[in-house]
Amino acid sequence: MMEDLNKTSRREFIKVVALSGGGLFLASFVPLQNLSADPDDDPKIFAPSVYLRIDSNGVVTVIVHRSELGQGVKTALPMLIAEELEVEWEKIVIEQADADPKYGDQTTGGSTSIRTSWDPYRLTGATARVMLITAAASKWNVSADNCFAENGFVINKLNNEKLSYGDLVEEASKLPVPQNVKLKDPKDFKLIGKRIHRVDTPDKLYGKAKFGIDIVIPGACYAALSRCPSIGGKVKSFDAVKAKSLPGVIDVVQISNGVAVVADSTWHAFNGRDALVIEWDYGPNAKINTEDIRNELIKQTKTEGFAWENKGDINKEIVEGEKVTEAVYEVPFITHAPLEPMNCIARVENGKAELWAGSQTPQDARTSVAKALGFNEDSVTVHIVLSGGAFGRRLVNDFAVEAAEISKATGKPIKLTWTREEDMKFSWYRPLSMHVLKGSVSGNGKPLKFSHHVIAPSIIQMRFYRELPPKDYDIKEGTVGLEYNIPNMRIAGTTIETHVPISWLRSVYHTQNPFAVESFIDELAYAADKDPYEFRRDMLPDDSRLKNVLNVAAEKSGWGKKLPKGKGMGIAILACYDSYNAQVAEVTVEDNKVKVDRYTVVIDCGIVVNPDIMENQMQGAIAFGLSAALKGEITIKNGGVEQSNYDDYPILTYNEMPVVDVHYIRNNFRVGGVGEVGIGACAPALCNAIFAATGKRIRRLPVRLG
Amino acid sequence: MPNYTLTINKRKYTVKVDAGTPLLWVLRDSLGLTGTKYGCGEAICGCCTVHMDGKAERSCVLNVEDIGESSITTIEGLAENPDHPIFKTWIDFEVSQCGYCQPGQIMTLAALLEQNPKPSREEIDNAMDSVLCRCGTYHRIRNAIDKLTEEKK
Numbered sequence: 001m002m003e004d005l006n007k008t009s010r011r012e013f014i015k016v017v018a019l020s021g022g023g024l025f026l027a028s029f030v031p032l033q034n035l036s037a038d039p040d041d042d043p044k045i046f047a048p049s050v051y052l053r054i055d056s057n058g059v060v061t062v063i064v065h066r067s068e069l070g071q072g073v074k075t076a077l078p079m080l081i082a083e084e085l086e087v088e089w090e091k092i093v094i095e096q097a098d099a100d101p102k103y104g105d106q107t108t109g110g111s112t113s114i115r116t117s118w119d120p121y122r123l124t125g126a127t128a129r130v131m132l133i134t135a136a137a138s139k140w141n142v143s144a145d146n147c148f149a150e151n152g153f154v155i156n157k158l159n160n161e162k163l164s165y166g167d168l169v170e171e172a173s174k175l176p177v178p179q180n181v182k183l184k185d186p187k188d189f190k191l192i193g194k195r196i197h198r199v200d201t202p203d204k205l206y207g208k209a210k211f212g213i214d215i216v217i218p219g220a221c222y223a224a225l226s227r228c229p230s231i232g233g234k235v236k237s238f239d240a241v242k243a244k245s246l247p248g249v250i251d252v253v254q255i256s257n258g259v260a261v262v263a264d265s266t267w268h269a270f271n272g273r274d275a276l277v278i279e280w281d282y283g284p285n286a287k288i289n290t291e292d293i294r295n296e297l298i299k300q301t302k303t304e305g306f307a308w309e310n311k312g313d314i315n316k317e318i319v320e321g322e323k324v325t326e327a328v329y330e331v332p333f334i335t336h337a338p339l340e341p342m343n344c345i346a347r348v349e350n351g352k353a354e355l356w357a358g359s360q361t362p363q364d365a366r367t368s369v370a371k372a373l374g375f376n377e378d379s380v381t382v383h384i385v386l387s388g389g390a391f392g393r394r395l396v397n398d399f400a401v402e403a404a405e406i407s408k409a410t411g412k413p414i415k416l417t418w419t420r421e422e423d424m425k426f427s428w429y430r431p432l433s434m435h436v437l438k439g440s441v442s443g444n445g446k447p448l449k450f451s452h453h454v455i456a457p458s459i460i461q462m463r464f465y466r467e468l469p470p471k472d473y474d475i476k477e478g479t480v481g482l483e484y485n486i487p488n489m490r491i492a493g494t495t496i497e498t499h500v501p502i503s504w505l506r507s508v509y510h511t512q513n514p515f516a517v518e519s520f521i522d523e524l525a526y527a528a529d530k531d532p533y534e535f536r537r538d539m540l541p542d543d544s545r546l547k548n549v550l551n552v553a554a555e556k557s558g559w560g561k562k563l564p565k566g567k568g569m570g571i572a573i574l575a576c577y578d579s580y581n582a583q584v585a586e587v588t589v590e591d592n593k594v595k596v597d598r599y600t601v602v603i604d605c606g607i608v609v610n611p612d613i614m615e616n617q618m619q620g621a622i623a624f625g626l627s628a629a630l631k632g633e634i635t636i637k638n639g640g641v642e643q644s645n646y647d648d649y650p651i652l653t654y655n656e657m658p659v660v661d662v663h664y665i666r667n668n669f670r671v672g673g674v675g676e677v678g679i680g681a682c683a684p685a686l687c688n689a690i691f692a693a694t695g696k697r698i699r700r701l702p703v704r705l706g
Numbered sequence: 707m708p709n710y711t712l713t714i715n716k717r718k719y720t721v722k723v724d725a726g727t728p729l730l731w732v733l734r735d736s737l738g739l740t741g742t743k744y745g746c747g748e749a750i751c752g753c754c755t756v757h758m759d760g761k762a763e764r765s766c767v768l769n770v771e772d773i774g775e776s777s778i779t780t781i782e783g784l785a786e787n788p789d790h791p792i793f794k795t796w797i798d799f800e801v802s803q804c805g806y807c808q809p810g811q812i813m814t815l816a817a818l819l820e821q822n823p824k825p826s827r828e829e830i831d832n833a834m835d836s837v838l839c840r841c842g843t844y845h846r847i848r849n850a851i852d853k854l855t856e857e858k859k
Contacts, residue, residue: 069804070802070803070804070805070806070841071803072803195800197797197800198800198802200805201796201797201800201802201805202788202793202797204802204804204805204806204808205785205793205796205797205802205805205808205809205812206741206781206782206785206788206793207739207740207741207742207780207781207782207785207809208741208782208785209805210740211743211806213740213743213744214734214740216738222735247707247724248724265723265727265731265735265736266731266734266735266744267723267724267727267728267731267735268724337840338804338806338840339743339745339751339753339804339806339807339838339839339840340743340745340804340806341744341745386804386805387804388743388804388805388806388807389803389804389806389840389841390804391840417744419747420745420746420747420748420751421747612800613800616800616803616843616846617803619842619843619845619846620803620841620842620843621842622842622845623839623841623842623843623844623845624840624841624842627840627842645746645747645748645750646746646750646751646838647748647750651838651840652842652844653835653836653838653844654831654834654835654837654839654844654847654848655831655834655835657842657844657845657848658845659845660845
């Protein structure tokens with residue numbers, strides 16, 4: 001139904017728009033929006049912000065300015081407008097925006113889509129509703145107080161007369177945009193908080209949804225790229241004779257990242273690429289192996305690091321009965337490995353570039369492509385397409401720049417497809433890290449000292465700002481601001497350099513810091529001879545939302561129940577992205593093999609827009625977190641990544657997936673993030689459970705027993 | 707390049723491709739049947755699963771010259787009946803996240819249930835364990851399969 005509606009209304013919309021462009025826009029809350037520069041207001045379209053259009057047929061189109069990666073943004077964002085607009089959900093048409101500064105920041109990352117759209121999208125709906133009511137009241141010559149909106153109509157309370165939104169478009173478009181429109185009280189929400197089905201599910205199941213890799217444009221050729229296996233290496237020379245002799249190969253060109261083969265099919269492009277004879281200058285990193293990078297970190301474990309937080313005195317003299325615990329934790333490089341390999345379509349011609357990119361940062365794709373081609377940004381159009389998973393990988397637009405360069409060099413529209421092997425070998429990796437932890441508890445089991453020194457490459461420093469002051473190191477994420485009340489604390493960090501490209505991966509440094517922190521808190525609990533749940537609980541303030549989720553997780557998981565030999569439960573907590581999460585893992589360890597039986601996940605993310613999508617994110621977070629904790633490891637040999645496919649970089653499989661029980665706290669706190677908050681507690685809960693089951697403390701990921 | 711006549715979704719197609727071209731790329735590039743996905747190219751992930759004479763096969767390692775007279779069904783073929791219980795259950799349970807692997811999940815399960823409407827837990831596990839999902843929808847896939855097979859019992 002949605003699909004048919006989509007087709008009809010879009011056709012109608014195009015017809016209407018063809019008459020004249022533009023509309024009416026709310027400049028007040030849409031940063032950088034510039035469409036109001038078009039003076040030709042169209043009476044047939046009411047567009048109270050860049051996120052909404054209503055046409056004279058009553059078709060309500062919501063423009064989603066973030067990228068759909070599987071996290072449900074195409075459903076959740078329109079729900080915000082529909083809620084305030086008072087329109088039937090089934091009738092809303094959803095449109096994916098192109099990259100354009102008029103939408104404000106379009107980065108789909110940092111669990112921000114709902115948090116930053118919560119006000120502008122609701123305000124869009126509410127303002128539109130008020131204007132439509134005003135328009136109707138003026139038509140009826142009654143006070144707006146006598147009118148209300150419901151299901152796409154304005155209703156006159158005095159005589160039950162109705163006007164549809166479509167009938168009011170012309171009138172509403174002429175009205176001044178009211179400021180500070182009152183938003184609904186959460187108790188009056190009709191849509192927000194409901195398990196609304198995702199708008200794009202059926203097409204995905206039927207094989208009809210077009211991901212970036214599925215899109216074809218007229219005349220496009222297929223491209224594959226050969227890159228230097230040693231990161232930082234360059235093409236010295238190449239011989240394309242053999243490649244060019246292969247069937248279907250059209251052209252071979254060198255671009256900044258390597259040598260590209262353009263052909264009449266993906267398969268021919270891959271074959272052509274494999275037939276290239278390239279002499280590489282392996283570059284300055286050609287002798288670097290994982291151990292060399294680890295040794296850099298190990299060296300820094302002997303230092304103190306820059307202290308972000310210092311409370312009491314961590315070096316205070318040891319008192320009688322005080323038990324001191326020390327440990328070093330470690331995690332490796334890992335990668336995102338979305339099922340859909342990187343790809344991009346680019347058409348560069350006549351000084352203009354048009355791209356179809358599954359990007360999390362489409363505005364950056366536009367800037368990066370413009371820069372690489374020497375074009376003005378206005379000459380670059382980036383269409384955002386469906387992504388087959390992203391997890392942070394698509395925050396970097398290397399694939400878009402490559403596609404644009406190949407198209408420019410060959411003068412042909414092209415579709416660049418990476419192979420899975422390239423996706424593994426030329427990603428932007430979650431940095432490795434080491435963590436020096438020291439702590440102590442008193443003779444009666446009270447926490448006394450806690451210090452954490454994290455050593456890791458900094459994404460910001462390596463990629464954007466070499467002079468990043470230590471106080472602003474991004475590596476502190478998840479180490480500072482702990483709610484635990486421990487009298488003496490020191491939290492510090494040291495960054496190291498690495499040639500390995502690093503970037504953000506779902507929840508970023510929360511993938512590693514909470515593993516160290518929450519595992520070590522467990523160690524202190526055992527040192528104190530306390531129950532790990534109670535030890536945590538007793539260190540948290542009474543009004544803490546984190547304490548609340550911890551308590552609920554203990555209750556829902558049946559914490560403390562008797563378990564047979566070989567089974568164990570582990571608990572961990574984490575606050576991030578304005579949300580609070582507690583997890584209890586239940587594992588069975590037999591012959592040094594870990595079977596994860598169950599996770600109890602409790603989240604407080606404030607108001608939940610769509611509980612079903614939220615729960616799916618939490619369940620998915622456990623799979624993602626377990627993949628990293630049990631399996632994920634990228635290693636470096638001769639400057640390049642060793643892993644190449646899902647056989648040597650395995651991810652969690654169907655049979656390994658535990659049952660995941662998700663519970664959420666019902667409250668009216670402002671919306672928190674959902675996409676990433678479930679990752680950080682997963683590994684420590686797992687490893688704490690393994691300890692409970694076996695007495696073996698896992699301090700290095702991925703988990704290796706025996 | 708030789709011509710191959712293939713039976714796909716009960717229709718005949720003639721394609722001109724190299725011997726040795728994986729069926730996956732014939733479907734995607736030559737025929738525009740992009741519901742069959744490329745994920746690994748080595749029969750590890752299962753995104754590209756199609757039915758060959760009713761049996762689940764990985765089209766990324768199936769050479770076009772080995773298809774012969776066999777009848778191929780892709781996700782588009784299965785979706786000619788959108789009321790197929792798997793689709794309905796998958797929608798009811800909102801299994802999908804990014805959705806990229808779901809055609810492979812569904813084709814794998816459809817072949818299993820076609821051959822054996824009442825599979826044991828072990829048979830389900832064996833079939834489904836080799837189809838990867840990076841979003842981690844396994845939990846919901848299991849619930850959906852439980853529902854599908856429970857109704858049959």
